[in-house]
Amino acid sequence: xxxxDKKITRGSLLVAPSSLLLLCFSVIPLFMLIFFSFxxxxxxxxxxxxxxxxxxxxMIFSDSTFTKLMFKSLGIGIVVTLIxxxxxxxxxxxxxxxxxxxxxxxLIMLVIIPFFTSQILxxxxxxxxxxxxxxxxxxxxFLKLADPATSILYSNVAVIIVLIYEYLPYMILxxxxxxxxxxxxxxxxxxxxxxGWFKTFVNVVFPMSMPGLLSGIMLVLVPVTGSFVExxxxxxxNGMMVGSLINSQFSTVLxxxxxxxxxxxxxxxxxxxxxxxxxLMSRANRSIGGA
Amino acid sequence: xxxLIVNNLNKSFGDNxxxxxxxxxxxxxxxxxxxxxxxxxxxxxxxIINGLEYPDSGAxxxxxKDITKLSAEKRNIGMVFQNYxxxxxxxxxxxxxxxxxxxxxxxxxxxxxVDWALKLVHLEGMEHRKTTMMSGGQQQRVALARxxxxxxxxxxxxxxxxxxxxxxxxxxxxxxxxxxxxxxxTTVFVTHDQEEALTMSDEIILINKGIIEQQSDPWNLYNHxxxxxxxxxxxxxxxxxxxxxxxxxxxxxxxNGWVFPLEYKSGKVGDKLTVAIRGEHFTIxxxxxxxxxxxxxxxxxxxxxxxxxxxxxxxxxxxxxxxxLDAEKCEIGGKIYIMPPKVNVLYFVK
Amino acid sequence: MSKSFNRVIKxxxxxxxxxxxxxxxxxxxxxxxxxxxxxxxxxxxxxxxxYLFTKSELLPATILSLKLAVSVCLVTVIIGTISALGMxxxxxxxxxxxxxxxxxxxxxxxxxxxxxxLLLFNFxxxxxxxxxxxxxxxxxxxxxxxxxxxxxxxxxxxxxxxxARMLGAKPFKVFVDVxxxxxxxxxxxxxxMSFMVCFNxxxxxxxxxxxxxxxxxxxxxxxxxxGYKPDLNAxxxxxxxxxxxxxxxxxxxxxxxxxxFG
Numbered sequence: 001x002x003x004x005d006k007k008i009t010r011g012s013l014l015v016a017p018s019s020l021l022l023l024c025f026s027v028i029p030l031f032m033l034i035f036f037s038f039x040x041x042x043x044x045x046x047x048x049x050x051x052x053x054x055x056x057x058x059m060i061f062s063d064s065t066f067t068k069l070m071f072k073s074l075g076i077g078i079v080v081t082l083i084x085x086x087x088x089x090x091x092x093x094x095x096x097x098x099x100x101x102x103x104x105x106x107l108i109m110l111v112i113i114p115f116f117t118s119q120i121l122x123x124x125x126x127x128x129x130x131x132x133x134x135x136x137x138x139x140x141x142f143l144k145l146a147d148p149a150t151s152i153l154y155s156n157v158a159v160i161i162v163l164i165y166e167y168l169p170y171m172i173l174x175x176x177x178x179x180x181x182x183x184x185x186x187x188x189x190x191x192x193x194x195x196g197w198f199k200t201f202v203n204v205v206f207p208m209s210m211p212g213l214l215s216g217i218m219l220v221l222v223p224v225t226g227s228f229v230e231x232x233x234x235x236x237x238n239g240m241m242v243g244s245l246i247n248s249q250f251s252t253v254l255x256x257x258x259x260x261x262x263x264x265x266x267x268x269x270x271x272x273x274x275x276x277x278x279x280l281m282s283r284a285n286r287s288i289g290g291a
Numbered sequence: 292x293x294x295l296i297v298n299n300l301n302k303s304f305g306d307n308x309x310x311x312x313x314x315x316x317x318x319x320x321x322x323x324x325x326x327x328x329x330x331x332x333x334x335x336x337x338x339i340i341n342g343l344e345y346p347d348s349g350a351x352x353x354x355x356k357d358i359t360k361l362s363a364e365k366r367n368i369g370m371v372f373q374n375y376x377x378x379x380x381x382x383x384x385x386x387x388x389x390x391x392x393x394x395x396x397x398x399x400x401x402x403x404x405v406d407w408a409l410k411l412v413h414l415e416g417m418e419h420r421k422t423t424m425m426s427g428g429q430q431q432r433v434a435l436a437r438x439x440x441x442x443x444x445x446x447x448x449x450x451x452x453x454x455x456x457x458x459x460x461x462x463x464x465x466x467x468x469x470x471x472x473x474x475x476x477t478t479v480f481v482t483h484d485q486e487e488a489l490t491m492s493d494e495i496i497l498i499n500k501g502i503i504e505q506q507s508d509p510w511n512l513y514n515h516x517x518x519x520x521x522x523x524x525x526x527x528x529x530x531x532x533x534x535x536x537x538x539x540x541x542x543x544x545x546x547n548g549w550v551f552p553l554e555y556k557s558g559k560v561g562d563k564l565t566v567a568i569r570g571e572h573f574t575i576x577x578x579x580x581x582x583x584x585x586x587x588x589x590x591x592x593x594x595x596x597x598x599x600x601x602x603x604x605x606x607x608x609x610x611x612x613x614x615x616l617d618a619e620k621c622e623i624g625g626k627i628y629i630m631p632p633k634v635n636v637l638y639f640v641k
Numbered sequence: 642m643s644k645s646f647n648r649v650i651k652x653x654x655x656x657x658x659x660x661x662x663x664x665x666x667x668x669x670x671x672x673x674x675x676x677x678x679x680x681x682x683x684x685x686x687x688x689x690x691x692y693l694f695t696k697s698e699l700l701p702a703t704i705l706s707l708k709l710a711v712s713v714c715l716v717t718v719i720i721g722t723i724s725a726l727g728m729x730x731x732x733x734x735x736x737x738x739x740x741x742x743x744x745x746x747x748x749x750x751x752x753x754x755x756x757x758x759l760l761l762f763n764f765x766x767x768x769x770x771x772x773x774x775x776x777x778x779x780x781x782x783x784x785x786x787x788x789x790x791x792x793x794x795x796x797x798x799x800x801x802x803x804x805a806r807m808l809g810a811k812p813f814k815v816f817v818d819v820x821x822x823x824x825x826x827x828x829x830x831x832x833x834m835s836f837m838v839c840f841n842x843x844x845x846x847x848x849x850x851x852x853x854x855x856x857x858x859x860x861x862x863x864x865x866x867x868g869y870k871p872d873l874n875a876x877x878x879x880x881x882x883x884x885x886x887x888x889x890x891x892x893x894x895x896x897x898x899x900x901x902f903g
Contacts, residue, residue: 004732008731008735010727011727011728011731011735012727012735014723014726014727014730015724015727015728015731015739017720017723018720018724018743018783018787021720021776021780021783022742022745022783025758025777025780026745026746026749026780027742027745028761029754032764033756033760036760087653087657087660088657090649090654090657091654091657093650094651098654105892110658110662113881113885114665115888116841116887116888117665117841117880117881118841118843118857118858118880119841119858120843120858120861120862121668121880122664124865124873124877125664125665125668126664127865128664128667128671129663135663135667165660165664168657169661172657197646223751226753229843233862233866246752246753247752256763259756260756260760263752263753266750266753267749270750
């Protein structure tokens with residue numbers, strides 16, 4: 001029908017600028033990444049390439065550095081996600097079901113503020129709390145639990161604390177969105193049938209909040225596993241993660257071919273994780289009768 | 292004012308034929324309802340008349356002028372939508388004035404016409420309100436005023452009352468009909484509600500699966516349906532399988548354990564029939580009487596002035612409607628005797 | 642649920658808010674502390690704010706970041722809105738292909754996205770530059786604008802457009818009088834969102850900014866690496882105030898959008 005042809009032409013024309021941008025700056029760069037993982041060493045400032053090799057990949061798997069850091073990063077990702085989930089559930093529950101309805105908006109808005117604040121500033125603010133003679137150490141010193149002149153900064157623990165602090169709001173929001181949708185009557189029904197709060201949580205609340213939990217896991221696990229700013233700022237010498245390794249290839253070591261290869265392998269691992277979470281998500285949605 | 296002629300409309304979406312050779316005519320100033328179950332194609336007819344959809348073949352004529360290929364904004368047709376479709380960023384006054392502004396009318400004329408329209412729908416003094424501050428009924432009045440103020444050739448109403456609650460709905464039925472008659476505008480009204488169509492219309496077209504089942508005035512449509520679908524859709528009849536027989540003097544319908552005499556129209560002995568009898572058309576007595584059939588009461592449903600009695604006529608399940616005082620005398624599980632007058636036994640040869 | 646259970650939950654909830662806001666509160670408090678290293682005793686002063694606006698090296702970086710964020714935001718909003726409009730004309734088949742790609746820049750970890758862009762720009766010979774930084778930031782905010790404006794299309798009632806046509810409005814008039822006002826809350830939200838994300842996009846700027854040029858996130862990163870700077874507290878307080886205001890504005894928009902278009 002000529003009418004719909006005209007519509008498609010008009011639509012395509014309007015979508016063209018975005019498509020072009022996405023193609024040039026998102027799709028093509030990804031292929032560049034794959035392409036560059038096969039080059040030898042660095043690219044010259046004029047774009048010149050020294051030669052092609054598969055050494056970058058053999059290096060990744062012959063040397064244990066990448067594997068170790070990848071596992072460590074995934075481990076930190078899982079620990080941070082888990083702690084976020086544990087803190088976020090009661091908080092999200094409190095906002096959605098205990099706080100008065102007219103306060104929901106305000107409480108959620110407060111959680112969103114860190115979203116809109118610079119990541120580096122958030123890291124900085126928690127560093128101030130954690131630093132030697134800072135608030136936390138002074139308090140611990142006052143309680144005679146630690147020497148106030150020392151600090152847990154520049155360690156893996158500090159990295160984990162900072163990451164939890166940064167990503168907790170995402171998790172609260174995701175879980176809140178799911179819990180808020182649970183009909184109060186379902187919970188009353190569960191109680192009236194004799195279930196205590198624990199059984200109610202396990203049998204009603206937890207399955208119903210599954211989609212939110214999974215999208216929270218997606219929003220926290222993926223970026224945490226790939227973080228490089230936090231280990232760089234508060235991790236100290238032992239705090240490296242896989243993101244730091246990638247970063248160093250581009251900022252200090254300057255071996256872009258190897259860096260691209262690591263990024264590519266990292267991207268594949270992350271995509272597999274995202275794929276699994278996505279499949280679980282659609283399954284969870286189906287099981288509670290959602291879309 | 293204007294008349295509307297719709298000629299041989301055909302329309303398919305993919306393999307799905309939604310309109311099959313639809314033709315009808317609306318005389319100047321008349322109120323026509325397109326009645327039918329959802330998905331029957333009535334809304335598609337409306338969208339072809341107003342230009343938001345084009346037919347595969349066929350024509351729409353207003354006052355003899357073919358407007359089939361004219362785009363919607365050039366048609367001068369007023370339309371009221373189911374969900375009001377008011378402009379949320381404009382006040383009531385601006386909503387109503389919008390069509391006049393597009394027609395480049397003078398400020399004084401716009402003011403005069405908007406005032407006239409507001410008065411027509413009884414919303415004087417509300418011109419500066421936001422649309423969201425009004426009730427559903429009020430919003431629909433604004434939509435009506437907005438559609439009428441441009442003095443359209445034809446007014447189209449697409450289920451305008453279905454989003455309103457029951458009480459306001461019946462108020463609006465009378466109101467819309469009054470305004471339509473006052474303005475004298477040719478109107479096409481789309482609805483799936485038979486009661487609405489019967490109350491408001493000069494003429495009703497009953498549509499089923501893209502085909503016109505029957506076109507008639509409300510009285511005849513209800514009392515003389517021409518098909519089993521028509522008799523069931525308007526006023527919910529009991530549809531029973533039967534066979535046409537003749538006992539020498541009379542034509543009868545012989546069903547599954549029951550026989551009723553009927554008024555012969557067509558068919559021959561042995562024809563399979565669908566018999567349609569409305570619940571309120573049965574004569575009900577506690578004692579047997581001439582030609583009456585035994586009926587076993589299984590359930591009574593009280594609904595105010597009337598009462599539904601459900602039970603078995605022979606092997607068939609039948610629903611009777613009677614005034615509640617009469618229903619009181621029937622006992623559940625008991626037997627009563629029923630018989631419809633000959634004229635009310637409608638039959639359709641299969 | 643039992644009252645004691647509710648009380649426990651409430652306590653945890655309050656504690657969570659304390660955890661989230663304590664560091665921010667400490668920063669704001671210390672920005673008013675005369676004492677250089679943020680230590681006790683606390684002496685109230687505007688000293689660091691004065692320093693920030695007169696002598697601080699943070700100021701040029703802030704201005705650069707504002708310029709970057711405003712220009713990226715303007716271009717993204719225009720392109721994103723036009724594309725969201727175009728998406729309405731496209732059949733489902735094409736959208737099924739376009740939508741996932743349009744979300745690609747925020748699905749891929751930004752570290753990988755920025756490195757891939759750096760490689761691209763190196764390959765074509767531009768390398769680190771203002772142009773690279775501009776497009777790098779643009780591509781990571783475009784998905785938000787597309788999402789928010791296209792979202793308005795999906796949520797909004799479309800029949801007023803038909804109503805306007807029936808009253809005689811030509812397609813351009815329908816856009817100006819009906820579609821644009823309907824999209825406006827989405828456009829403004831998209832603009833605020835892209836401004837804020839771009840203003841804070843450290844990773845992208847870290848890899849794509851020209852050598853020696855520091856945007857605010859890079860400047861803060863460098864400062865934090867080196868050590869503690871009291872005027873940073875003052876700037877951080879102002880930035881936190883800014884994000885709070887933007888969140889308030891977004892909330893207000895959502896609210897008034899509900900009021901206007903519900």
